[in-house]
Amino acid sequence: MNVHFIAIGGSAMHNLALALQHKGYQVSGSDDTIFEPSKSRLDAKGLLPQAFGWYPEKITPNLDAIVLGMHAKADNPELLKAQDLGLKIYSYPEFLYEQSKHKTRVVIGGSHGKTTITSMILHVMHYHDRDVDYMVGAQLEGFDIMVKLTDDNDFIVLEGDEYLSSPIDRRPKFHLYKPNIALLSGIAWDHINVFPTYENYVEQFSIFVNSIVVGGSINYNEEDPEVKRIVEDSPNAIRKLAYQTPDYRVENGQTLLATPEGDLPIEIFGKHNLNNLAGAKWICQHMGIDEDDFYEAISTFKGASKRLEKIAETKLSVAFKDFAHSPSKVEATTNAVKEQYADRTVIACLELHTYSSLNAQFLKEYKGTLDAADVAVVFYSPHAVEIKKLEEVTHEQIANAFERDDLIIYTNPADFKSYLFDQNFKDKALLLMSSGNYGGLDFEELTKFLKKKEA
Template identity: 90%
Template sequence: MNVHFIAIGGSAMHNLALALHNKGYQVTGSDDTIFEPSKSRLDAKGLLPEAFGWFPEKVTANLDAIVLGMHAKADNPELLKAQDLGLKIYSYPEFLYEQSKHKTRVVIGGSHGKTTITSMILHVMHYHDRDVDYMVGAQLEGFDVMVKLTEDNDFIVLEGDEYLSSPIDRRPKFHLYKPNIALLSGIAWDHINVFPTYDNYVEQFSIFVDSIVKGGSINYNEEDAEVKRVVEASENPIRKIAYHTPEYTVENGETLLETPEGPMPIEIFGQHNLNNLAGAKWICQHMGIDEDDFYEAISTFKGASKRLEKIAESNTSVAYKDFAHSPSKVKATTNAVKEQYNNRTLVACLELHTYSSLNAEFLNEYKGALDAADVAVVFYSPHAVEIKKLDHVTETQIADAFKRDDLIIYTNPDDFKDYLFSQNFNNKSLLLMSSGNYGGLNFDEVKDLIQ
């Protein structure tokens, strides 16, 4: 099968391209720019385009399929050529469904937690040598690729993203997978550039629940009131199975999970991650892993890449970085680190970097998000606001939104770095939350702060 990728360099797209190459497909692609690690990974398999740009001549009648990435525009010259030729054009999620329509599809949805839960499930399967197909949004220890597709595996585990499918398909990705087994972890308004109202955003999760195959099942976090309402209101004839955070304790910086065999130390921590673990356990049981085998495997799970990732530790201090940026994730992550090291001063730093977080109307969603921190710092770049063509955001607006009189705010990367490197982190925990890098912060240098 000959498949051409328009915008092959994206995180998800290049992983799908690699998966198809590994499956024996003929794969080509184009992009106007490709960054690391996509560039090296494509190059290693001979899939890196010879030149950056769009080349309609690459699109010919002998192609079996086009996969269109979100990075491309609706007037992309390669897309226009494919439309003129009448070629089959798939969005990323459409193509994944096409590859898995004869498998048992397990889809993990939710505003937060979905990458971690998917990663937990795959870790358990890998630990017990259960081969499954998958698509996950983070690089996992022991896994070479983030997408795997085979002819033989019975299950495919898919991270169900609610963002749009392609420039010409405005449906959320997770509406297209038609799961046999689903999970919904939480609902907290996000992506306001495409879902301008809270009700419009929540509606996408109702559609997801209704898209589950009749006779299928959904596990849902009953501690999230909106999730509970959405799932229980659905008239889809499916099994509905609630889950909740299991019992656990924290002793001397170590989290102990209560199991039928007694307390078990685990690598991950935080109430939100224990809640994620409960959801993952249910899904693994649906996939044939018994409870004892789940506990044995999950005790070795160190977390998904960029999710509460420990970057440095000494006898008296520790530093974490985390991909958290939405209000619910920021709150959960800050609470988790404070609970784990409750006898230390927590310095929590948040970069407002995404479209939603830099939107003046959305800022109020951050109320209380940093309350667990002893020292709360917010960094944002006025230049990033200009690039995203948003209304100007003031420091006063940010201070008012977080409802903390002692909030420290920086808008200059050098000033933020000077502050950070002037601190004594003895008996402190440092938490750096961002989907960016604070205007160029070198995280390797941060390690030197923890002595």
């Protein structure tokens, strides 16, 4: 099969391209810019475009399929050529469904936790040498790529993103997978540039539940009232199986999970992660892993990349990096670190980086989200607000939104870096939450600094 990717450089797109090449397909692609690590990974497999840009001459009748990425625009020259030729054009999720329509599709949905839950499931499967197809939104330890597709595996595990499918298909990705087995972890308003009201956003999850194939099943977090309402009100003829946070305790900085065989030390921590673990256990049991085998495997799970990822630890200090940016994720992550390190000063640094977080109207959703931190710092770039063509966000608006009198606010990357590097981190826990990099912060440099500080 001969497949061409329009916007091959995206995180998801380049992983699908690599997976198809590994499967034996002929793969080509274009993009107007490609960043690391996509660039090096494509180059290593001979898939990096010789020149950046869009080249309609690459679109020929011998192509079996076009995969269209979100980075492309609706008037992309290659897309227009493909439409003129009548070629089959797939969005990313459409193509994944096409590749998995004869498999048992396991789809993990939710505003938060879906990457971690998907990662937990894949870790357990890998630990027990169970080969499955998958698509996950983070790089996992022990996995070379974030997408795997075969002809033989019975199961495929898909992270069900609610963002749009392509520039010409405005449906959320997870509406297209038609799960046999599904999970819904939680709902918290996000992507306000696409879903301008809370009600409109919630509706997408209702559509997801109703898209589960008749006779299928959904595991749902009954501690989230919106999730509970949507699932239990759905007329879909599916099995509905609730889960909740299991019993656990924290002792001397170690989280112990209550199991039928006694307390189990685990690497991950925080109530939200224990809730994620409960959901992952259900799904693994659907996939043939018994409870004892699940606990054995999950005790070695260290987390998904950028999800409470420990970047430095000494005898007296610890530092974490987390992708958290939406209000619910910020609150859950900050609470988790304070619970785990109750005897340390927690410094929580949040970068407002996404379209939603830089929207003046949305800022009020952050009220109280940093309350668990002993020291709360917010960084945002006025330049990023300009680039996104949003209304100016002021220092005062941010201070009012978080409702915290001692909130520290930075808008200059150099000032924020100086703040971090001037800290004495003895008996402290540093938490860096962002989907960006604080205007150019070198995390490796910071890690070396933290380790050197105590040496």
